[in-house]
Amino acid sequence: MLLSTETMDVDFVRKVEALSGTSVRRCFQCGKCSAGCPMATFMEHPPNRVVRLLQLGQWQRILAGRSIWYCASCETCSTRCPNKVHLASIMDALRKLSWDAEGPSKESYVQLANRLFLQNIRTYGRQYEMRLAAVFNVKSGQFLKDLMLGPKLISKGKLKMFHQKNKNMIEIEKIFGRIEEMRKNGEAL
Amino acid sequence: MTPKKTLNYAYYPGCSLHASAGEYDLSTRELFKKLNIGLTEVPDWFCCGATPAHNVDELLSLSLCAKNLELAEQVEGDLAVACAACFSRLKTTQHVLSESDVKRRQVEKAIDAPVPLTGNVKHLLDILARDLGLEQLEQAVTKPLAGLKVACYYGCLLTRPTDVPNLDCVEAPTIMEDILKAAGAETVAWSHRMECCGANFTLSRPGVVIQLSHAILDSAKEAGADCIMVACPLCHGNLDIRQKEIEGVYNTEYAMPVFYITQLVGLATGLGADKLGLDALIVNPMPLLKEKQLL
């Protein structure tokens, strides 16, 4: 890793700081975030290292990996950080920037689930769990995933075959639209 | 029994309570009715965006929540929220937008309305333990849950992060235990009451959920609990719906019913199984409730 003012992408770090509302430089690498992270075992860069790479402006290394997609947003790190580094928000920001950059992440399932979830909101205003699961299985190619659970859930009334659609759908589309507009105009990240 | 003051709330059930967590919605409405607490559902509420939204698009997440807060303004009273995730998102939105003018302006532009930042967002637990009060709740109990050992599971989002939900102590909350004690149950001390269950990885990476939820179930069993109590549909899904699967993977047996808080408190106030949606639970609670003579 060659460090220089060129190789350390400070602009990217500033974006992360703006989006997350938290300072990356504050972190002194105590490792408490990684110590308490329930998902750290599934990550190739544990949370503290994600921040460390950010401090060095090495975002490509972060986005290339699956760490950010394995964050469960449990907020344990943010809660316990001695320096008030809101790492959960940093993770949010990194995921957003990854999407913006069409990041070459190794993790596709989590991203797929997220995309479907947001699509559902845009389409239905509310979450449509049955559809979410079904489409996910189809799109991820795991046709048989959780197949055994389906009938049971349906019988228990937990998977509704038909979705209760919001009556005010026009509003939700407007919100999506305005946000896209703001981004196009550079008014928001 | 009548409360000293009449309590009325706007109610934001959230998507899950209208789908996979129907029993949570049902038991909440029934319990509140029993306790003479008014609930009026926010008309035309939207999804709060939950974890996926803030995970990849904070502005969207904030805007969705802000919209919901705006919608809730139409209804008299504080906003009551049953789902821990919805509660967390709504509270976080209020917090973030009151901290950042930039983000507030962006969100107001997105929803084309001012964001109400002053309205109270309250979780059911808060309403039961504080607005109604433990004393009042105790008085409403007609069938104390004597002999039922409950592991209260808080999960991640009810208390975290510091200063945002402000529901209870961020590392050692007791609000669930307080409520259950008022309901006459016994609560167990256990290690995994605030560990993550795997949350929405249930869809994308169920293996994660199986591993994490297994640890939670194990801990509850080791602590001698008869059942687990939750206040979050996602936690419930992972612990209850996937319990059988976890038992299979780890070659063990829990048979550990997972209740919503409203179901257990409802039982204590004398509500019947039908009004609490007990039949919707995947792990059958009936043998346990019968054994403890709570039905």
Place this chain on the structure above:
Amino acid sequence: MHHTEKHNFEPKIIAFVCTWCTYAGADLAGTSRMQYPANVRVLKFPCTGRIDPVFILKAFQQGADGVLVSGCHPGDCHYIAGNFHARRRFAAFRKLLEFVGVDLGRLQFSWVSAAEGGKWVEMVTDLTERVRGMGPMQEFRELALEEQWSGAIDTPELREAYNSI
């Protein structure tokens, strides 16, 4: 030495201690009302550096069954380095005693600080019990009883010389 019914042999234990650490540690054992065998007699020195190996020899000759030498932990010496000098001196002396046949079980060295009342009790109790198990220190006592002048002048050379006279 005083005898009790409990044991049929009560050893005489002499302790040479420095005033700043071990004596104070023994005082602490007292103020803490700890209990230990009454066999020990304490001789106070300013420093373990003052303790001459000859005193240990003298104590054995005077009928001690066990000797305890104790002072400040290394680095804690009130006189900077007295205990360091003592450490070398005793390391050598015990080797000498061992070589002439003294069982080193009877000779204990320890560092007991002013804060280690408990360790003092442990040291005294351990040594007392150990020596009690070993029995009386007969070696020096027997020597003291022997009066003969060079009783073993019985070499072949001498015998030959006497015979030739």
Place this chain on the structure above:
Amino acid sequence: MTNSIDTSIYTAITEAIQDEARRILSERSVIAVVGYTAARRKGSAQPVVITQADDAGKLIFSAACVNNLAVYLTKAKKEIPKGGKIGIVVKGCDLKALVGLLGESQLKREELYLIGVPCAGVLASTAQPARELTGDTIAPKCRECDNHLPQGCDFVPDQRPVTLELAGKYSAEIARLEAMTPAERWAYWKEQFKKCIKCYACRQVCPFCFCEQCLCDRNKPQMVETTPRPAGNTAWHIVRAMHLAGRCAGCAECERVCPMDIPLNLLNRKMAKELKELYDYEAGFEVREKGPLAMYDEKDDQSFIK
């Protein structure tokens, strides 16, 4: 069995010593030379002090020159004229004692002229002085000698001693005793010390016993019993060994002069061995300000201390 040791160089050494003594005495660079001369009995030798260059011819070196002359510079120095530099003939073993005395402020190097002797060994005290020097007649100390060629002297005859590899008697005996139980060792030493008649010849001959008043002669207080009874004898020998620890370089004169044949040097050599193991210290090789028991290291072994 032919284990004779070549002492032919001793003649050349004798001549060299005589020449050097003659030179330094005639130049008045020394006022006296302490050396060996022939004694009455055939082949025997005895210490001598010469002050005249003409007497240089009296000096000899032979296998009978066993005495450690260093003692004449401390206790017996009354015999030696004061007021100038003194020459002394030293074997390697004697030099070690001299080095120790230099470190203990008893001698000053600048007041000495050292005539070193390349030495292949000397005769044991039990052997007849005229006997041939062999592996059997050699003094026990020479069997373990590690200093055949004295270093740092002012003059050493240009000769190389031819030595014989011999098994160490002291080390073997120490090992034998170490293998015993404490009770067995006590019994051994008890028998040895019983023999002692407190003649103090060991003290008299030792270069390091230079105290004007020996601790063991004191009566106020009486630290050590003075009577020649077993208790007092034992105490004397223990104190003697302790006081010589780290100083004695093993000239074994104590043992040589003991009329009761007590293996006194065993104790001294045992202590030397222990100090070598504990503190890597060997007496007599260089003038050192502090001996092993006059210094310390913070990291010294203290495994024996609880």
Place this chain on the structure above:
Amino acid sequence: MSRIGVFICHCGENISRTVDVERVAAQVGTLPGVAFSTDYKYMCSDPGQGLLKKAIQEQRLSHVVVAACSPRMHEKTFRKAVESAGLNPFLCEMANIREHCSWVHEDREEATQKAIEIVGMMVERVKKNRVLPTITVPVTKRSLVIGGGIAGIQAALDIADCGHEVVLVEREPSIGGHMAQLSETFPTLDCSQCIMTPKMVDVANHPKIKLYTYAEIEHVEGYIGNFQVTVRKKARSVDEDKCTGCGVCMTKCPQKKIPNTFDRNLGMRPAIYVPFPQAVPNTPVIDRENCTKFKTGKCGVCQKVCGPGAVDYEQEDQLIVEPVGAIVVATGFDLYSIEEKPKGSPIKGYGEFGHGKIPDVIDGMTFERLASASGPTGGKILRPSDGREPKQIVFIQCVGSRAREKGISYCSKICCMYTAKHTMLYHHKVHDGQAYVFFMDARTPGKSYDEFWRRSIEEEEAVYIRGMVSRLYQKGDKIVVMGSDIAVGVQVEIEADMVVLATAVQPQKGADTLAQKLGISYDKYHFYSEAHAKLRPVECATAGIYLAGACQGPKDIPDTVSQASAAAAKVMTLFAKDKLEREPIVAKVREAGCVGCFYCRKVCPYGAVEEKEIRDRQGNLIKVVAYVNPGVCGGCGTCQATCPSKSVELDGYTDEQIVAMIESL
């Protein structure tokens, strides 16, 4: 025959509960030499002490044994009481039958028997006790301060402000020390010279301070309260009384190409020079090694241009003897050199960092001079090699420090903080530059220190990289730094324009030689040893000598100033009395028995043993014996245990006393 009085205390019931005190009194009363024995409820009470005094007088007692609590509790009480009754206090001993007997044994018979033996033992001991007079030593109320850095200056000012004369000796031509070389100081970033120079001027103007610069300690004799110090005042070649400090000599000196050591050789100075413009005294000194006049005999320009005629080529070293009562050692520190074979040091340099041969690899002090407004670059950070401004600068921590292999295992304590300061200064001066710091730990235990360090990262944008640098090498005009970031777990490479090494803090050169002159001890690194690491941190084991500043161990300015003031306070404590009194537990030499082997001197932790010549009436030397200076002796008795002939004896713990105790058992 002695007439011993024995007093057995009940200590309320503390003793009498388990010890049959009457029986002890009766039994002990039969011992030979005991003239009187009694027991009493509270011996330490007024009536108890009254009883003791009355008995001494009425029974004409010669010695006293009080059997009561620990002597650590009440020995002083009873000795005082005995003294007021007319007996020497050291003829009184205590037998500890409480802490060592009644409180630790339950069996009454056992405890009583033990008490009888303990008291009997002390009776035998006290018989051998001797009258010991209190020792008094006069105090010369002048002090010597060695070293004119911030530590020495602070100590000197504090002592002088209390009205006592101070002799301040500085090796360099000016006082000021390292602090005068610094640019800014952490954690406040105020200018070092701004806070330092007023103090230097105070020293120069103080009527109670006698200042010797360009001077060294030649020889020290004596002991606490009474030292005789010989100061060597090196030939300055300029008469301090005549010189007005006009500086003409320096401007006219033709030899101007001598590396200025004050500026870490970054600038040049003439052969006649003051080290820096604010020097105190402002009197130049001729560097005779480099002066053409001294080298070839030709030149003499300075003498010609000097108006007052102060230049004196004939001047010689002067030896001045100063009597002082106390000495403060404040010789400060030096920096570890990464050169291949640093002069006078056994340690290996840093080959991996270029052995000091890469011009733009500098040490922290050199950076200070670069950053200093009065430095050779006027405060601009410029590369020594080509004078360009470095845009990428790398700081490396722990160079030498915490590196056992390099012979230094300790932490130099100040580097973390001054490097944080350096990154800030750099950022202030080179706005478009980037500072990197390779470090292992950041050690910032001090008021406002951690905040300062964090500021350098969070606000001044220094990039700290946890992990050490393996190697540096020159590549074109860059220095390639090969390090690692252990938090990420990757190797890191930086092409730097300049590298600053936080080299280890070491004691000043010659610290060991000075210690030998003073008779104080030092550790293996040659830092001076304090008497007690916790409780006597500014005192030396040698009485009357105190330590201030980095000569005792690496220290920053606040710690140094605190210790200097503490040392001054210790000097004042000493000077508060006209005479020193001390317990007469000291060793004495029996000259008749002493053969001068000086084993006692070898083991004495206090350096209290001196040589004494015994001569006959004609003045002929009979022998040299040991002499224990009672003012210096600490009273441990190690000498006596070591003396082969027992010709040195510790009063209060003589062989007679101890053997009497052993024999009583």
